[in-house]
């Protein structure tokens with residue numbers, strides 16, 4: 001266990017970096033031991049000015065995981081609109097919280113989002129923390145980490161979920177660091193153990209070839225990011241809940257990274273995740289003639305166009321349409337895969353579609369293993385026939 | 392600004408996506424799978440070397456792993472990296488992203504003054520994209536992720552970030568941590584001249600837990616919050632039927648079946 005001699009401190013911060021647990025912090029120029037100190041004495045060696053000395057005792061404090069309760073979702077918005085992934089996460093959070101007989105909390109930071117609590121409550125939140133201020137309009141790491149880690153430290157949730165979006169994957173690791181807890185990226189499955197509250201988090205690795213099931217049994221909160229399109233939202237319009245407004249102010253450290261400008265990409269992207277029907281094509285399309293067939297098929301189904309990576313690499317279509325591990329995760333009512341072999345990386349993005357149809361001339365193509373209806377044959381002959389009969 | 396000092400954190404990863412698991416032991420089959428430099432880490436090295444060429448800089452590559460991981464340092468020396476630090480110690484084994492970032496940050500602090508820390512956005516094995524931000528967290532530094540361009544000017548960098556629906560330009564004062572995507576550049580090939588200088592071993596420093604003055608209780612599997620319970624190959628269950636007939640019959644019965652389940 002350490003004893004602090006603040007007069008000797010030159011505020012070099014080395015001790016705060018040396019501590020894995022956040023057990024020592026600098027308040028102004030004074031070192032302070034926090035509740036997270038485990039008494040491991042690692043900071044003593046680092047301190048060159050004699051401000052930290054050993055008190056001879058060795059006790060382990062650590063934190064009591066039983067104090068952590070509730071399932072939280074960090075909700076993401078753009079220009080004040082809640083992203084669908086936030087509602088999907090709430091659907092999952094509700095399920096996990098019901099198993100643990102606890103509540104769901106959503107946290108929303110943004111500008112002009114005062115009225116968004118209702119939507120989050122209808123999708124499963126019992127309580128919504130909202131911080132609404134102009135400086136939170138665009139995501140920046142510093143203020144978001146500061147504010148969210150503040151509420152997490154105060155309320156101690158058992159689980160915190162984030163979308164595996166650019167924001168979520170920037171924010172979550174930094175928060176996990178500030179809370180010194182575990183984080184699992186890009187989960188496709190979350191299962192709760194009812195008695196001890198341990199969350200089994202399953203994620204793909206090695207481009208989807210391997211799945212890993214991960215836990216952080218001795219740490220709280222347990223944190224995970226989940227890709228858009230993986231979980232399902234549940235809306236009950238009559239749900240009630242509380243909205244709590246956080247009092248927030250911009251601090252000097254928030255401006256350490258300043259946003260100079262943003263330029264929107266041309267918008268074809270987001271729509272695929274929302275599509276009810278996706279007609280997807282792969283290398284088997286052959287060339288632009290095959291691609292024209294795919295477009296015609298999409299037209300008679302009023303579906304959106306998806307693609308395998310091979311089709312994208314062949315230049316048949318833009319990467320924004322790619323489905324799979326390094327593309328989009330989709331879950332339409334109907335997914336028709338034409339000339340796609342069904343590599344694991346492709347399956348990773350579409351296998352939870354409600355109905356999957358595969359058209360492929362190779363009866364051994366793995367896509368048939370996930371298809372509800374398989375048509376073995378040449379797509380150049382089958383697709384025109386389907387179009388003809390549907391017209 | 393004094394001579395620019397850049398640190399690049401790199402990782403050796405299994406060299407193929409065709410990794411398989413051993414169903415008996417539930418572990419990865421690593422045998423026969425060559426280790427390679429993680430692709431986006433190569434982009435990070437290239438980004439550092441471009442800054443070096445433009446502004447003058449000392450570039451140090453840092454890697455943690457088993458002794459063989461030193462191979463990736465040889466490779467980046469051949470690209471033009473000036474110094475390499477290999478962090479290897481049995482005590483590091485099993486570290487998750489939090490502990491890995493902790494160890495890397497301790498080594499960065501020990502290595503002296505620096506201006507910029509570069510990392511690849513993510514590694515192709517675990518695909519977490521967590522280590523960069525976690526290093527920034529341990530060192531209390533600003534972080535910029537998803538970089539596809541870095542421009543240095545008077546102690547500041549301007550970074551173009553590639554986000555889902557937009558590109559974002561941000562400005563940050565150094566020191567800072569930046570993670571780069573594969574869109575940032577096309578990495579150069581190793582050069583023979585560099586290969587020769589790289590071979591004499593003088594560029595490489597090796598550190599273990601004792602050099603970093605970190606107690607074993609803060610390292611490796613035991614200190615790591617996350618634990619891999621199980622790894623397995625995804626199971627794609629067979630669920631459907633093959634529709635028989637010629638094209639006409641297949642098309643007709645497909646349409647009928649889709650109507651039957653109310654999707655059209």
Ligand SMILES: Cc1cc2nc3c(=O)[nH]c(=O)nc-3n(C[C@H](O)[C@H](O)[C@H](O)COP(=O)(O)OP(=O)(O)OC[C@H]3O[C@@H](n4cnc5c(N)ncnc54)[C@H](O)[C@@H]3O)c2cc1C
Pocket residue numbers: 206207281282283284285307308309310311322323324325326327328338339340341342343344345346349359360361362365377378379380408
């Ligand atoms: C790290 C990593 C990430 C990846 N991410 C993705 C991803 O996000 N999405 C993705 O899709 N892929 C991804 N891939 C690539 C993936 O492994 C496959 O290479 C890709 O999905 C193959 O595309 P395909 O099925 O169109 O082509 P192929 O595998 O070449 O299959 C073409 C199929 O078309 C059939 N065919 C040919 N002609 C006809 C015809 N006339 N009529 C009917 N059928 C015909 C063939 O029988 C064959 O089955 C990734 C790979 C890696 C290594």
